[in-house]
Amino acid sequence: MTPVASPRSVRITGWGRYAPAQVLTNADLERMVDTSDEWIVSRTGIRERRVAAAHETSASMGAVAGLRAIRTAGLDPDDIDVIVVATLSPDYWMPSTAALVKEAIGNTRAAAFDVAAACSGFVYGYATASAYIASGMARHVLVIGTELLTRFLDYRDRGTCILFGDGAGAVVLSGSDEPTAPVGIELTTDPQGAYMIWLPAGGSKAPSSFETISQGQHKIRMEGKETYRFATRTLASTGLAAVAKAGWTPGDVDLIIPHQANIRIIEAVAKGLDLPMDRFFVNVDRYGNTSAASVPIALAEAVNSGRVKPGDKLVFIAFGAGFTSGAVALEWTADPARGPIGEASVSPEDIHVRQPVDWDSVDPIPPALAEILARPLPVALDLSDVAPGEPAHPAQSVR
Secondary structure (H helix, E strand, O other): OOOOOOOOEEEEEEEEEEOOOEEEEHHHHHOOOOOOHHHHHHHHOOOEEEEOOOOOOHHHHHHHHHHHHHHHOOOOHHHOOEEEEEOOOOOOOOOOHHHHHHHHHOOOOOEEEEEOOHHHHHHHHHHHHHHHHHOOOOOEEEEEEEEEHHHHOOOOOOOOOOOEOEEEEEEEEEEEOOOOOOOEEEEEEOHHHOOOEEOOOOOOOOOOOHHHHHOOOOOOEEOHHHHHHHHHHHHHHHHHHHHHHOOOOHHHOOEEEEOOOOHHHHHHHHHHHOOOHHHEOOOHHHHOEOHHHHHHHHHHHHHHOOOOOOOOEEEEEEEEOOOEEEEEEEEOOOOOOHHHHHHHOOOHHHOOOOOOOOOOOOOOOOHHHHHHHHOOOOOOOOOOOOOOOOOOOOOOOOO
16 A cells, blocks of 8 residues: 555545345245234335345455446556445454455455444445545545345344345545545444344354354344434434534535435434435335445445436435444535446456355355245236325336
8 A cells, every 4th residue: 555645635436336136025024024014114114125145245245336336436456545344244254354355356455454333334434435545545445335134134033134135335435636525524433322233142252152053142133212213313413413514504415325224214314404305315115224335325326326416415324233323424526427337347247256265154045034035936916006106116226
């Protein structure tokens, strides 16, 4: 990593996303756990989520999204000085997922490391990357949020298994000699909520054992009501702090890209900021909560679908386990037309994450989930007149 002259500004020059092909609908979950489509949609807004295939990992998904972001920026992999991967579902506890991504995208010179801030991880990674560039330590930094959460869920617990999905998103941050509007960044941590969303076993406090496995301690646990209260309060306050640091008022903001955890949380934040819902980009209905990947997936989708143009004032806001929160307020400067070009230039088949020698992993798909995915789908019925007037979602195929 070679030091460079400190730039006048830090800006997003590339963006990318990846979502696995397999879709898990609410109807699928009805066959696994005591729930219903109406119950899930009314409480979360989620209708479906993506599930990674057995050969996919957080590293492979992150590499696809990352290489797409690099291509969108018009760069080569070796132009990247630092790779920051935000994830709470790494391929291994060591080595870092960022190290695997670095090799998979063909980079030979970047420093690479992971960031662990749960669903706020991408925003924390963004802040870290911005500091690297502003200090002159890097010119181009790749920031990836990637998660494979469907392998860490208890499919008997309808409070968690309905919420999460898999996917990855990424941006390239670059230094520029051209000035841009001030950027506001706010990061917080409230450890009083440390055990409101957590994964009890697998760390040094409770290493993996027969007992931890048999007791289901390697599955995500969450106190939903307490998490909801924290999220609705903190997302608004953190977002306001970032907006103020940028020298704006909430009314100046053109689009907010929130963490896609729950539509009711997003609606509460909109009310708290006194902003209409059309100022918020929402895709939680199609992906569920993808943790650190949710903000960059939503950002890439918003830009590629025409919701963002140069000069727009954007805010990213997220919250997660810890309790953590983070927000970035920035002015968009890149050409949105580059996004679809970068996305089309990289296929998942272009990425290969090298496997360890003489080590055969077990089938990673949880048995309850594998059983549902293997079943034939029920006969489709024409229900178009059951809920007249419900708007259809625009078709946006993502691979």
